[in-house]
Ligand SMILES: Nc1ncnc2c1ncn2[C@@H]1O[C@H](COP(=O)(O)OP(=O)(O)O)[C@@H](O)[C@H]1O
């Protein structure tokens with residue numbers, strides 16, 4: 001890999017993870033660097049350890065090895081690494097949309113109430129949900145909830161946004177719209193994203209880097225996605241990249257007995 | 258539409274019940290002194306408030322109830338919160354709750370009298386006992402069933418332990434807490450009246466005392482009138498207070514199970 005010499009925002013060395021209640025080593029000595037402005041998509045078969053990896057980065061799990069975020073060892077969750085889950089229930093149902101964000105800002109130490117509201121509204125505009133700011137989460141669609149969660153992460157000014165299949169539970173059309181909206185935001189904001197998916201099209205459309213994990217939790221392949229955004233199936237090179245990734249994933253499945 | 262039919266059916270039933278009562282009265286099977294007519298009960302009801310001072314008696318009982326309820330809820334919240342933080346404490350507190358919840362309030366009256374004397378203190382003690390254990394049970398249940406994702410989001414946005422309890426555990430467990438409150442209130446209300454009746458005149462205040470007083474005066478209509486007052490108060494609390502709170506909190510948030 002010939003990345004220019006920037007300092008990684010996220011530096012992972014020999015990350016090993018085994019759950020207390022099981023013999024299986026989920027992640028065997030993973031190394032990974034993520035640089036500012038990266039959009040890293042992680043692809044892998046179901047159960048290979050993608051969520052485990054991102055949860056370790058988020059600070060939700062104990063692990064062996066090192067994970068450094070902005071040069072500091074990750075020991076617990078923090079606002080420098082905000083997680084967007086697949087589960088639509090990641091907003092607090094007892095708070096309105098805007099208050100879900102202002103509450104997070106307050107928790108992270110922003111003292112000025114007016115400034116909190118202004119910031120929350122600014123980011124709600126970015127995800128086109130300003131008109132819904134006084135709604136309660138249960139009044140929103142799944143896609144809208146995910147956009148609020150993304151807005152919350154951005155408003156917190158997290159240096160890395162961690163997304164664990166945030167669009168996987170959405171219908172295809174909404175999912176496509178969310179993808180282009182996310183790309184659009186990414187172009188305008190300086191943000192670093194680690195994005196888990198098991199959808200090849202999604203990885204190609206979003207990522208500038210794509211990492212494929214093998215069934216046993218190793219990094220199988222790590223490549224740069226140089227296709228020009230926005231990527232469509234008609235983009236030159238799309239077919240070849242899709243096939244390459246699909247072959248890698250099929251191998252993993254074929255290895256299954 | 259459905260709701261209307263139910264309401265009409267209920268009203269018709271009450272009317273039929275009153276008519277039947279009136280017929281039984283007219284047949285003069287029992288002496289009117291022991292079996293008063295609905296009209297006599299209504300009259301006694303009015304008289305209880307206008308000339309016999311039931312109003313202040315009720316207020317006195319409700320005041321003690323409120324004090325005991327607030328004490329019980331606060332202590333239950335505090336101790337349940339502690340058990341959410343500390344596992345050793347949780348183990349001990351769980352045991353205490355299961356044991357003490359088994360003691361009928363009335364069985365504690367002798368102790369209450371010996372410790373606190375006949376009077377308000379003993380009544381408040383009874384109410385407290387009726388509330389604190391079912392409340393604790395519900396709160397602990399509620400805390401245990403808070404979805405993990407809320408806790409992870411809470412940690413992610415930087416909430417510490419105490420703010421996690423106040424800002425996530427309590428609102429997320431509100432439906433449980435509320436059902437505990439309903440159980441607690443119903444028990445407390447009954448416990449309070451029984452206690453006042455047992456004290457019988459020692460304090461000369463409260464609904465329970467009033468009923469006992471009617472009995473000594475052989476005023477059966479007055480007894481029924483008081484019972485109706487007790488039912489009405491229960492209805493006001495159920496529909497006027499609990500339902501309103503429910504509508505404006507977790508029902509509004511889409512959290513009703
Ligand atoms: N809390 C846990 N305890 C024990 N095993 C777990 C736990 N969470 C996940 N696993 C196991 O770890 C493996 C990887 O899971 P996961 O990281 O969720 O995979 P993916 O997100 O790639 O589908 C699976 O075999 C799963 O059963």
Ligand SMILES: [Mg+2]
Pocket residue numbers: 050051052164
């Ligand atoms: Mg997963």
